Amino acid sequence: MKIEAVLGDITTQHVDAVVNAANSSLLGGGGVDGAIHRAAGPELLQECMQLRRSELPDGLPVGQAVPTAGYRLPARWVIHTVGPNAHRGETEPALLASCFTSALQVAADLRVRTVAFPAVSAGAYGWPADAVARVAVDAVRAFAARQEVRDGQQVCGSAVTDVGEATIAEVRFVLLDEALLAAFAAALG
Template sequence: MIGAYGRSVRITTELGDITRVEADAIVNAANSTLLGGGGVDGAIHAAAGPRLLAACRELRRTTLPDGLPVGDAVATPGFDLPARWVIHTVGPNRHAGQTDPAALASCFTRSLDVAADLGARTLAFPAVGAGVYGWSPDDAANAAIGAVRAWAVARPHVVDHVRFVLFSAPLRAVFDAALAAAGAGAGE
């Protein structure tokens, strides 16, 4: 595990399956419908059980009738997951012309804002944007690490630990390099 501190927030990377992570909250790389999909989104919906889909349908029926906007985040219970909450965020889709890095960074900061509002002290992220939405692993890692570090400076002592749970060794290596380049230094 590579680790660093972004002020009071401990930031680490690990190889693993985000659906098995014990954390206060995990982040879902969702689509705007919130009704499940492929990749991380499909895996989280499958592992959380049918109550997650029901909760997302309720969000769509009530507060998000047009879906969750790109770069925003919303929480549901974790249901059958080891995490208490799932924070859903929608990354910008480069294939659809959504190429603003600030929108990608917003996925991480808004997820942290929602985690803070919930009182979550530990949060696990996947590589939001680095899958079917077409962001390069380097761009996704730099946006993620930069956003988390900036958020931690602005809101110290709110979230204790941010974990990047990555599904492949090459992707983890890219996140480790971004963490080191951000001046974080290696840890564990």
């Protein structure tokens, strides 16, 4: 799996899926979440509202992921994940890693080949850029290693789930500024 970090706007990426650093309501917000909702158009909000009415009446839990269509984005899919909020005391690295692992599992289930991630939890949620970069890169590399082994399973905490038949070929961290890019470049080594 190719893993890279680039400076850019996640809403303009020509990939199969973009990951949204969503809030648990799934109804849009600031930062990456707001940008994705604006670029995708009102249909994204409508689908998210339907998810809230049907599958997620209490919202999307931290560390979990759920897909929607990409609508007006170049990406076919948006995979929403809710990062831990350090300002609320959610500082466990495993919880942050779960955002990346859960999103990749959804991507594999959708048979996605290319995925773009933002720096989940690095903005308003208060995680330091270097910590997010380290956790994100480690989580993606661990997923890639399991995918390459092709044993069909992954271990996340005490849960074992199917990695799926599809192979994710590329993960791109799309970062808004030079400081984030530097942190991810250092984590990628």
